Amino acid sequence: MEGRRASALLHRIASLVPEDSSHPAQVALRTYALCLSLSVVPSLIPFITSPKKHSKTALRRVLAREFGLGGFAFSVTLALGGGSLIRELWQALDVLGPDADSPATAAALRLRAWISGLKLSSAHKTFVSNVISSSAGLLLLQAGRSRSKNSVSPSKEPSASRTLDLTLLLLVRAVDAAVQSFVAKKSGSRRESDAVHSGRRPQTATERLASSLKRESMRMQIDSLVFWACSARIMWCFFYEPQKLPRSYVKWINTLAGLDPRLLEALRVIRAKKWSYRTGSPSHSHLLTTYAQDLGHPAAWGDPSILPAYGGAQADKVWKELGLTTRAGVGGLPCQIVHGGVGSSLGLQHSCTANSGLRGAKVLLEAIAIYLPVQFLPVILTRPKSLLYPGRVLESLLGALRSATFLATFVTSYWYSVCLTRSLVFARLFPFISHDFWDSPYGCVMAGCLVCGSSIWIENGRRRGEMALYVLPRAVRACLPDAWVRSGNFGVRMAERLTFVLSLSSLLTAASHHPHALRGLSRWGLRFVLRGPTVVFWQKTDPSATKPAETQPEISISKQEN
Structure with a gap:
């Protein structure tokens, strides 16, 4: 009897989750699960490998930090899931019908009229939505990290921001997305999808092959140059400024x-x-x-x-x-x-x-x-x-x-x-x-x-x-003046926050509207979070059979590059 009740309860909870994989609730659930696995598992490894060296109090402190509202999982979920929710509300506002009897509806219509005057595209709306949610998520994350640091080590010595590494990682990935978009445009890889949208003649097989080879050649040259420069800086810092490296x-x-x-x-x-x-x-x-x-x-x-x-x-x-x-x-x-x-x-x-x-x-x-x-x-x-x-x-x-x-x-x-x-x-x-x-x-x-x-x-x-x-993120960090980074003054904090918000918002916007610009872990992670496990390597059916015609070129590019 209890087993049937538990099964019924789980079924009822599952029924509350929308079936649409891009729904904000599903986005939030996938984001929280993924981020929790990335933060909790590494934190628990010392307790598993050396249980006698760590007290139960330290374990409770780690769990409270990771599962709390200021933890990494909840903060990133707010940043990603919040942007998806704001975008969903924005779409509901766009299709809102007139209702003069409702003051709330009248206010919403005035807001829609003001926004329409800005002439924002769909990508611009997505970017603004993510800026709002990313700002809230970062402030929550930094507040949580600050409380955790003070509880463990109340030292007043200046130190670098505990979210700096994450900020640099997002900056590098966002810049890479812009570079990949530029490479695709210069190599002619974007012309295929542009031709489908505009009704022009699509590329022939020979033209697609030539543009693909040109794109890969440009990518490899840029990647090799970046690695060469970064490795030179990192090696030099290893000898003379090792404190700038992990x-x-x-x-x-x-x-x-x-x-x-x-x-x-x-x-x-x-x-x-x-x-x-x-x-x-x-x-x-x-x-x-x-x-x-x-x-x-x-x-x-x-x-x-x-x-x-x-x-x-x-x-x-x-x-x-x-x-x-x-x-x-x-x-x-x-x-x-x-x-x-x-x-x-x-x-x-x-x-x-x-x-x-x-x-x-x-x-x-x-x-x-x-x-x-x-x-x-x-x-x-x-x-x-x-x-x-x-x-x-x-x-x-x-x-x-x-x-x-x-x-x-x-x-x-x-x-x-x-x-x-x-x-x-x-x-x-x-x-x-x-x-x-x-x-x-x-x-x-x-x-x-x-x-x-x-x-x-x-x-x-x-x-x-x-x-x-x-x-690249470590090379960028090694190029920053150590005294400036560790000062923690207002300028440093604002520069990091601005970089974090713009980088994450750009990545999320690219994942929604220009997925061809992402690659590697960025492509897999963001598409998994935003679209669910029915994309990329989880896909069991032909995406072109279920996706609208206008998205087919992007999906075909995704499958080819992955």
Whole structure:
């Protein structure tokens, strides 16, 4: 009996939810469920993995934060679902009939007449609706984050906004949507849908293929350029301003680089002009002398007051006194110290080529172990029968090998660029330039940062876009003045709020009216939220059979690109 009552109650609750997948109630439910999974699950991982280290009070505080009105899930639901509700009310206002006996209706008609005078298009109305709801959602989210921060750590020290990362993520995705729309227009991909709307002759198959190839070429060039610039900035900040990067970034790069902390510290004191080959470093000379001893070399090999500042004959004289025969013609720190002992078991610790190659080979093997599951797990879960075909298996293997090669080339090219600059080529061509420059932020380190990102050309064209969008928010954050961001003054708060609201509103408007401008996670996430699980890869029937004729070109583009 109780089971039947519970079933009847669930059926009654389900009947209250409109069947229309784009109804504001369904939009709000999907948004809340998706955001709750994104916020609660990561917050509970520490309690699951190390339950003894966290108290029940901390667990209750986390749950109260995430399920509260100021939590991430409710705030984002207000921002997205609220915009859908406002747009629904706006549509009801557009079809409202005259009723002179109702004061409310009369006021609504006056409001409609005023709005009609603004001559707003459907996209403009959607944008305004989302601006209103996004503003309310952001204010609620920031208030909740502020309360959470004060309850955990009531410190008055200035810190960056806790919603800054989300704001930059939305900004990057919104700018990408504008760029993709521009690319589609320039390549001619938009002409097909424009021709359908205007009644002009649609493109032929040859013209569609040519415009599609042109669009993909433009996209790959832009994505590659963005990734190259972002990786250069992030790598430079790793060496000199790691506080501007997330701890996960710093830890991951340090794992790949395999640098001793003392060598990193030496680079930073060189930048601060507290460690010099020309003037020595009384307060920091021990940094690399102890490091040299730990590697099995004389302490003098790491002493800046002894090492030659310039190349040429004078450098050779110093190297002869130090018993070093592998650095003729150049000064600065010996390669054996910079390489950190890589290749020592083979007697190749002095070889720049061996150092770069061995590091790259190590990363290649580790990356293959990571990328193989990434390539095969989705296939096993979604299309296991395709593993019966050797061609599909080979395609997945080559995909994993290609991604691993990209990462290995990234590391190898960085190290070899450093050695080319300070030891093999440039320092030899210009021996009169001090190694205070070659080992400075604008010498070998800058050369490595500028070169390593070019390895993105090895990666699959479709993956370049997501990789560029992944690193771009952090690169933007690394370019902002840290003192300004952490000041938390009125100008910073207003700049972030304006950026957040305009970016999110633009993305939601694009998802409703220009879905061709979105790609990757932006396309899937927003279309899932706004249109329900009957679109994109959830679609089981032909969308053209149920959608109006005017939306068919956009859906066909979506299916082709996904």
